[in-house]
Amino acid sequence: MIETLQWTTLAICALMAVARIPSTLRRENRSLFGIFASMTVAILLSIQGPYLIIDQALGGTNLANLLLRFVIFGAIFFMGLRISKGFGADSVYRLITGRTGLLVLLAVSVVMVALFFSMDTAGSSAGLTAISAKDARHFALVEYYGAAGRAYPAYVALALIPAMVRAVQDRLPILIRIAAGLLAVGGVAVALTLLFPLIPPSMGQIEFIINYTAVLCFVIGLALIWVAKLIRGRTGASRRTSTET
Template sequence: MITILQWTTLAICAMIAIARIPSALRGRNRSLFYIFALMTLAILLSIEAPYVAIDQALGGINLTNLLLRFVIFGAIYFVGVRITKGFGATNAYRLITGRTGMLALAVLSALVVVVFLLMDTAGSSAGLVTVSGKDHRNGVLVEYYGAAGRAYPAFVSLVLFPAMVRAARSRLPLLVRVAAGLLAVGGLSIALTLFFPVVPPELGSLRFIVNYTAVLCFVIGLALIWAARIRQDKRAGIGTSFTEK
């Protein structure tokens, strides 16, 4: 089930990213293309087979996991900027792009790198399972590393959540309200990842479900906003194709 969920999510993200290429080449809404492209890469790097293959090419010391963390940071930053601008959430935009948001990004990025360097990362292992099992010290460091990696996406998601709830309950077009609701669920799912350390090992599959629920909600939510924009333009008589928006 988890494998099907991973590859299905990857396929959806990849198809939407490809559909956005013509618009990106024309300079239209490039941020959407960046979001879908980064999400596609993040999902690819989180699947065991491609993860191991890429990491072996990088030296087999789990640099792929570190790359994955920063790809996620980039994706969530662009999501935050795009959504706050689209919904006119000025305060949320300032929190993400202003001094507070940049400080959070810098501190947590540095923390991720420092903890990574403290671990014995030899041996490619998706999710750092092998690294965690080496000894108690590495096990603890992997938990700290994961917590630091989840903190920034959770910060952005919690900043976005109130604006998304307001939009979902507003009188905006139905597609936009549904999109806002999905984005709110996605943000809440990411916030829930902060509680992963207390999830019992026998319920480890819940981590995958929460993670991919968040990704799918964000991807589908953003795609619906795109679709709503296309519908609005068509009603206004603007003759643009699906991929030009």
């Protein structure tokens, strides 16, 4: 089930990225392509087979996992910017791009890198499961490293949720409201990742479900906003044509 969810999510993210290529070449909303492409790379790096291949190419010391974390940071940062600007949530935009947001990003990044290089990361292992199993010290370090990696996405998600809830309740086109609802659900899912240390190992599949629910909600939500914009553009064009005739 988890493997099917992973590959399905990868396919959806990749299709959305490919669909955005023509618009990107026309220099239209290039950030949206970057978000979809980043999510595609992140999902690819979270699947065991591709992860092992990529990490071996990087030296077999799990640098691919560190790369994954920063790809996620980039995706959530630019997604936060696009969503906050698109919905006119200026306070959220400031929380992400202002001093507080940048300090959170910097602090989390420094802690995460420090924890990564304090471990013996030799031997490619998706999710660092083999590293965690080495001894009690490595188990604790992997847990702290994972918590640091989840902190910044959760910060952005928590900042976005109130604005998305307001958008759902606003008098916006139905597709936009549905998109806002999906983005809110995605934000809640990301926030729930902060509770991962409380989930017993026997229920580890829940973590995968929460992670991929967040990605799918974000991707589909952004896609719906794109579709709504296309519909609005075509409707406007048809109205202009009918007026001219």
